[in-house]
Amino acid sequence: MRPKMNRALVGYILAGVAMLVLFLYLRFPGEVVTETIRAAAAPVTLSLDTVRPAIPPGIHLEKITAGFQGRPEATLQADRLTIRSGLLSLLRGRFAFLLAAEGYGGEVRGRIEFSNIFSVQGPFSAAANFREIRIEQCAWLRETLARRITGTLKGSVSFGGGAEALKNGTGNLDFTLTNGAWPLLENLFGFDRIEFNKIDARIRFQNGALKITELTLNGEKLRMALKGNVLLSDDIQESRIDLNGTIEMPGQGNRRVTLAVSGTLGNPRTRFM
Numbered sequence: 001m002r003p004k005m006n007r008a009l010v011g012y013i014l015a016g017v018a019m020l021v022l023f024l025y026l027r028f029p030g031e032v033v034t035e036t037i038r039a040a041a042a043p044v045t046l047s048l049d050t051v052r053p054a055i056p057p058g059i060h061l062e063k064i065t066a067g068f069q070g071r072p073e074a075t076l077q078a079d080r081l082t083i084r085s086g087l088l089s090l091l092r093g094r095f096a097f098l099l100a101a102e103g104y105g106g107e108v109r110g111r112i113e114f115s116n117i118f119s120v121q122g123p124f125s126a127a128a129n130f131r132e133i134r135i136e137q138c139a140w141l142r143e144t145l146a147r148r149i150t151g152t153l154k155g156s157v158s159f160g161g162g163a164e165a166l167k168n169g170t171g172n173l174d175f176t177l178t179n180g181a182w183p184l185l186e187n188l189f190g191f192d193r194i195e196f197n198k199i200d201a202r203i204r205f206q207n208g209a210l211k212i213t214e215l216t217l218n219g220e221k222l223r224m225a226l227k228g229n230v231l232l233s234d235d236i237q238e239s240r241i242d243l244n245g246t247i248e249m250p251g252q253g254n255r256r257v258t259l260a261v262s263g264t265l266g267n268p269r270t271r272f273m
Helices: 002-026 030-041 087-091 139-145
Strands: 045-047 050-054 058-068 071-085 095-103 106-114 123-134 152-162 165-188 191-206 209-218 223-231 240-249 255-263 268-272
Touching: 050 071, 071 139, 106 152, 165 268, 209 240
Parallel strands: none
Antiparallel strands: 045 058, 050 058, 058 071, 071 095, 095 106, 106 123, 123 152, 152 165, 165 191, 191 209, 209 223, 223 240, 240 255, 255 268
16 A cells, blocks of 8 residues: 555655646746846847746747847847756856857857856856857858858867956867858958868967967868967957968969968958068
């Protein structure tokens, strides 16, 4: 008799939990949560199509567009975004978010963890992996680089620092971009665009600058290798470039040229040596 009673008790408990979850789902205050998210995202302008609860506990957003003040055309979009609490981090006395997003034909999986369990201020760490991102669909990247680069992106990024002073943080970015083209602002050895099979990059962020330890481009008509630094500006297009490297042209008898790239991301200048 007791086993049957135990099974019945478990059944009642599970049924009660299911009813509670269903009640919370049906009574979810979507409009209130939407306005809270928009307020928290300021000064970024955020538009959302749908906000609903997710199972396991979290929030599921659909059709998200983020815009930036002064640059209405530079937007970031996602078809879907799910945000959940990192329960295991709570047991270690830390507050964490788990994020999963889909957009531009690919997906991003990430994690943000704060050292203070009661606040999103103070030190934090973040990490994400991304894959199958069609970068030509990203308006923010197109406006930032002042050109429409094509290709499929995958890689990983990590960052650690304080929410109040992001420029003092440190981070790493590794990515691979495949089967695309990079339009040139000026003709280069008869090319008005660089078509590539693959671009590989290894980049470190520290003290408001990007240290590029590896940036290689491989294509049928041209190969390139660059290293150097980019000093970041509040306006990304005004970030200063200091890169050096080589270009090889297999179609021109493996001709090899040394070059230096200076200027800004929005207006780079190339000098051959």
